[in-house]
Amino acid sequence: MNRENLTIEIDNDRSVELLAGHAFHSLRRLLPRPANRNIGTERITPRPREYHAIRTNEGLERLASMLNKAEFCAVDTESSDKNPHSAELFGISISVRKGEAFYVPTVAHDLKSVDRDAVVLVFKRLLGGSVKVTGHNLKYDYVLLRRNGIKIANIDFDTMLADYDCFGDSDVLNLQYLAKRHLGRNVKSHRDMVSANQSLLDLPLDDVADYACDHAEVTLELTDVFRRELAQRGIDRQYRDDTLPMIKTLGDWEVDGIPVDVAGLSGIRNSMADHVARARDAVVNEVGRGFNLDSGKEVTAVLAMDPLVAKVVGFRKVSLGVLEELAISHKVARLLVGYNRRQKELRDIETVIQSVQNGRVHPVFSQTGTDHGRLTSTKPRLIEVDNVEDLVGCLPDGIQQFCLDTGSALGILADATSDMVLQGDVLAARRSGLCCLPDVPPLSEGDHFRLLLSVVVGASDYQMCRIFLLDRIAVGAIRHGFRTRYSSTFLWLEQFCNEAAAKGFASAVGRRRCLDGLRSSNLEKRDKAMHSAVKWLIRW
Secondary structure, eight states: OOGGGOOOOOOHHHHHHHHHHTTOHHHHTTOOOOSSOOHHHHOOOOOOOEEEEOOSHHHHHHHHHHHHHOSEEEEEEEESOSOTTTOOEEEEEEEEETTEEEEEEOSGGGOSSSOHHHHHHHHHHHHTTTOEEEESSHHHHHHHHHHTTOOOOOEEEEHHHHHHHHHSSOSOOSHHHHHHHHHOOOOOOHHHHOOTTOOGGGSOHHHHHHHHHHHHHHHHHHHHHHHHHHHHTTOHHHIIIIITHHHHHHHHHHHHOEEOOHHHHHHHHHHHHHHHHHHHHHHHHHHTSOOOTTOHHHHHHHHTTSHHHHHHHTTSOOOHHHHHHHHTTOHHHHHHHHHHHHHHHHHHHHHHHHTOBTTEEOOEEESSSSTTOOOEEESSOOSOOTTOGGGGGGSOHHHHTTSOOHHHHHHHHHHHHTOHHHHHHHHHHHHHSSOOOSSOOOOOTTHHHHHHHHHHTTOOHHHHHHHHTOOHHHHHHHHHHHHHHTHHHHHHHHHHHHHHHHHTEEEETTEEEEOGGGGOSOHHHHHHHHHHHHHHHHTO
16 A cells, blocks of 8 residues: 555535534635545535525515415514514515425515515415414414514414424424434524624525525424324324414413403502511511611621521521521521512512503413423413412413412312322312311411422422421421322322333323433433423323
8 A cells, every 4th residue: 555645535515514504604714625526426416495585576476376375384584582572573484395485574675676564465465364384483473473463374383382292301492403303404593693793684685585494494394294293192183282272372362461450469469568578577576686688698697696507607698598498497597588488479479560561461471381381471470470379360261270270280180090088188178278288387378288299299308398498307207198198199190100101101181291201211301201291290
């Protein structure tokens, strides 16, 4: 072998593609073009795709004609913000068949012989018609388009929700990950396109059109993948009947707002303010002098007056976590935790009240915020506000079913397990209005049900000690007492989890919850999936 005659042929076209796909544009420019390369045998032919930017009235008419004949289309919107309630609509991309997509800008300087109002009018007619619309995180597009006078009438598919229903506890739901995982395609994200101080309007229109069209076209392709996946898992009907309709319901709630009883909210706030004042007085009376309970420095100084606490705390500032640990055996710390919790409840209610506009609130909802299928909301947190059960009465019936309800969760559990003892205890509590679960220490009102539910869903001893300010011996005794009294329930739950692990999904009352972690070799992930399966079962 003559080493001097050895040559290395590097596929720089492939290298350029890889570097560009990871946004290493400056490195890409440094690569030389090989002079003696056999193009016929080494070039990888890219998939042909036809992406078009529609800027004229003629182009818009051709697109409208095509959509009028289409049964399905994928839709994606480009905008200025992740929040559809404040974002400006930059454009709409459409794909009706594999390999082809169209981008229609909605800002004046990107349009030629057609104006924005004409674009909106065309999409209002088309998307408000019979065409079946698919998307990725379609609720975002639904809300943004509704704000701009375009309402999607026929929601047919959402690839993000399909992945969520199929795989349950996946950590990543973005389009880039799904395209790579299921199609082997690299799709650029918004971060790949623009820097922190830029928007898509700073880029050439052709670049934006390619980016937007790629999203719409890959969404259309993923739709076929997930239709098969849903059918294979036997949850296609559940997805269509339960999951998809919520897009429109939640989107309309976000845009139209949810009516609330403002007077009722004010009454709750006043009552909570009184609880906060009494909690503050209790701390001051116990300490024997006034101080700023909201100052971490002053709280640390007060607690450090106790030599034992000072030794434990050292030079650290007392955080809420440290305070909860101290509260298990220290009265002042326990009173301070009670004050902080009342303060948080008051802040939660005040946030809701501050969000009211013309008697309505406009939260942002998520169907994928938890592994166990619970609906969540932000801006404000409305349906998951802890320990504020009176808030439910200030909301309309349609949304009350999604609010956290410990009594309802235990009722579901009692019915599912046919545990006569648990059914009797839950019924007695409902009749008397008081919790009468036996063998538990004195706790705040409502905490007894939460204590039992914490054991049911697998909360650790450490978590329960901090939540309920109990020592480990008390928590251990409570676990044993619950498992003894409700032995039928815990035996049933064990069987439920074993069956879920064997099948890869939890099932109850004709419903299924798929969770990939149920069959994971990672014990921590598997336990987490088990706990999520139980939370899904009792809707808590």
